[in-house]
Amino acid sequence: MLMQVLVTGGAGFIGSHMVDRLVEEGAEVVVVDNLSRGCHDNINKKAKFYNLDISHPSFLDWIKDLRFDCVFHLAAQTNVMNSIMDPYKDAAVNILGSINVLKGCVLAGVRKIIYSSSAAVYGNPCTLPIKEDHPLNANSGYGISKKASEVYFEFFNQNYGIDYTILRYANVYGPRQCSTGEGGVIGVFLRQMLDGVPPVIFGDGLQTRDFIYVEDVCEANLAAVNNGSCSVFNISSGISTSIKDLFDIIAGLCRFSLPPEYKEARPGDIHHSVLDNSKAREHLNWKASTTLLEGLQRTLTYIQEQEISV
Ligand SMILES: NC(=O)c1ccc[n+]([C@@H]2O[C@H](COP(=O)([O-])OP(=O)(O)OC[C@H]3O[C@@H](n4cnc5c(N)ncnc54)[C@H](O)[C@@H]3O)[C@@H](O)[C@H]2O)c1
Known part of the structure; x- marks a missing residue:
């Protein structure tokens, strides 16, 4: 049973569905989002919302006196084209922001953090379907920043003992999606x-492309709360x-x-x-159940x- 959880990026496309699903589970949900792309109307009325930038030092001041069982980290710069034009800005949110969230998790005594990564870490595939051990040949600032953040999750686990699961999504689609993002x-x-x-x-x-419905992605996040410790999983339809x-x-x-x-x-x-999703089906006991x-x-x-x- 989930008690108090934090969803970063909870005003965005996938994050807002995650918040709805957690509220439905009876969790007390806190949302952090700077509304740079997300929108206030997306946020479930039962969640507590804080307009904060995850990459700013004030995020740590805010989180240090709070307690969360679990954090779903979805806040990110999600525009691939922007990451190619301005890799510095992308890295500031996606790498430094993720490090800040991880530091915050240490302060807030978080047991587990579930990270929304992307198939962009693989770059141009050498073999299909792509398995999790495929080389990480990211060819955009976005793919590189997602890949770098994944390594910081391992690092924080080794140094501070925080449990994590990394979920690499294929092209996610569904209601509330902005038509300019990944999978747009x-x-x-x-x-x-x-x-x-x-x-x-x-x-x-x-x-x-491999299209996965947003509610299936939320189920994968829920499945990762008690499974898939310190592991990486492809979350995809496999089709x-x-x-x-x-x-x-x-x-x-x-x-x-x-x-x-x-x-x-x-x-x-x-x-x-x-993306080959057999590892997630076996270890998270999850499967994509919505047809295209x-x-x-x-x-x-x-x-x-x-x-x-x-
Ligand atoms: N949509 C996809 O197809 C897809 C595929 C692979 C991975 N992902 C990952 O899933 C996550 C959610 O993606 P999405 O499609 O919902 O994108 P989105 O852009 O709708 O959501 C991201 C949210 O993060 C917020 N945000 C951005 N910078 C922030 C900052 N500095 N501080 C606080 N909040 C900030 C935005 O306002 C937005 O609400 C992202 O991490 C993304 O990389 C998405």
Whole structure:
């Protein structure tokens, strides 16, 4: 049974779903977010919210007198393009911010911290499906900062005994996703088709991705509270879907009949990516249970309901 928990980045896309799920579990949830990308309306009313920057020294002053059983660390600079343009800023939030959160966890007597990492740590895959022991060839500031933070989790475990689990997500999608982040292609396609605009496919559309529904990601975080000590897990559907097939499925759901617009492939785009999730299935006793069609339908319904309520 979870008592008092902290969710960093709890106003963001995945973090806000995590907060909802923890509230449902009966946990007392505290959210820290600086709203640089997240939004106040996303935060569950039963959670306590603090507008703080995880990378600022005042975060340590704030946390030092508090007690948390468990911390879910999701706050991050999540824009891959920005990390390539400004790796310094990315590292300040993703590496120094994570170190600050880890220091805070030592002060707050935290038993376990669960870290949201990314498939971006693998870079261009050498073998598919990607297993956790695949070389870490990150090719963006974001992938590098996620990889560096993972090492600091090991370091804090060795030096301060804090337990941790690292979850490397594939492309997460679902309600509340900002259409410009990682995995944002689904949000972009849905938005554009609802507006009657043909979405752009970069390249031939045969490039593949592994899409995982946000609620499945939250279940993986919950499963990690009492499992997967000091280990790393891929959190994915394990299914590769081409961008062209994704377009067709979403077009079917939106009853959109125009063809996509094709543009030249973007430099650095990975051609194929699919993560092997067998380690998580075995050791976290977790599995992705939402099909792509179900997840897309729920995301579409959310967007349509949002439009009606505005
Ligand atoms: N969405 C994906 O497909 C995906 C894939 C792999 C990994 N992840 C990881 O999952 C986590 C959540 O991602 P998301 O998609 O929900 O992104 P998001 O951008 O919606 O959420 C990140 C949150 O962190 C907050 N934040 C940023 N800098 C902060 C700071 N200095 N102090 C406090 N809060 C700060 C933002 O305001 C935002 O609410 C991130 O760590 C991300 O790297 C996401």
